[in-house]
Amino acid sequence: MSVWGRIFAGIYDRVMAKTELAGLGAHRESLLAEASGDVLEIGAGTGTNLLYYGSAVRTLTFTEPEKPMVRRLQRRILERRPDAKLLRAPAEDLPFEDDSFDTVVATLVLCTVDDQPRALRELRRVLRPGGRLLFRRTGTRTGSRSWRTAGRRTRGSCPRGTSSTPPPGASG
Ligand SMILES: C[S@@+](CC[C@H](N)C(=O)[O-])C[C@H]1O[C@@H](n2cnc3c(N)ncnc32)[C@H](O)[C@@H]1O
Numbered sequence: 001m002s003v004w005g006r007i008f009a010g011i012y013d014r015v016m017a018k019t020e021l022a023g024l025g026a027h028r029e030s031l032l033a034e035a036s037g038d039v040l041e042i043g044a045g046t047g048t049n050l051l052y053y054g055s056a057v058r059t060l061t062f063t064e065p066e067k068p069m070v071r072r073l074q075r076r077i078l079e080r081r082p083d084a085k086l087l088r089a090p091a092e093d094l095p096f097e098d099d100s101f102d103t104v105v106a107t108l109v110l111c112t113v114d115d116q117p118r119a120l121r122e123l124r125r126v127l128r129p130g131g132r133l134l135f136r137r138t139g140t141r142t143g144s145r146s147w148r149t150a151g152r153r154t155r156g157s158c159p160r161g162t163s164s165t166p167p168p169g170a171s172g
Pocket of ligand 1: 043044045092
């Protein structure tokens with residue numbers, strides 16, 4: 001992990017604060033109201049989405065590949081959802097059996113992964129038949145430029161307007 005990766009994790013919540021207030025937080029809330037059953041969130045970052053999971057969620061599992069993010073996420077999980085599991089893993093190589101989850105959540109993640117087709121295959125593999133992918137792609141409005149830049153510096157390309165093609169049957 002680069003020095004910039006550590007800095008990115010350290011400033012992420014502050015950089016995002018304005019964007020969350022400007023509407024991203026509300027979008028997370030309505031998106032995650034759809035999460036139910038056994039839920040996997042990939043690339044969970046500092047755990048912002050922990051605020052929004054509701055009672056329809058039976059189990060909650062997080063993955064995140066970057067150590068500085070994992071440390072922050074671990075603290076948030078202990079504060080807000082101590083029963084949740086956390087594993088360090090990239091979306092391209094998920095350490096789960098086939099058909100393990102009812103819902104997979106990917107917010108602001110898919111454009112940062114190195115191998116997007118492989119990651120999408122993994123998401124499909126771990127989703128149960130009829131399961132749902134809830135995703136939010138890279139934003140394009142107020143306050144988003146700084147974290148797009150940060151994402152580029154951390155994990156390669158994350159161009160404006162990148163959209164992520166969900167696997168067949170996915171929604172969100
Ligand atoms: C812009 S942040 C979004 C964090 C969080 N999902 C959110 O909604 O605030 C992108 C996250 O994707 C993670 N990431 C980067 N490459 C990844 C990969 N190959 N698989 C899974 N997550 C990855 C980064 O470490 C970072 O935590």
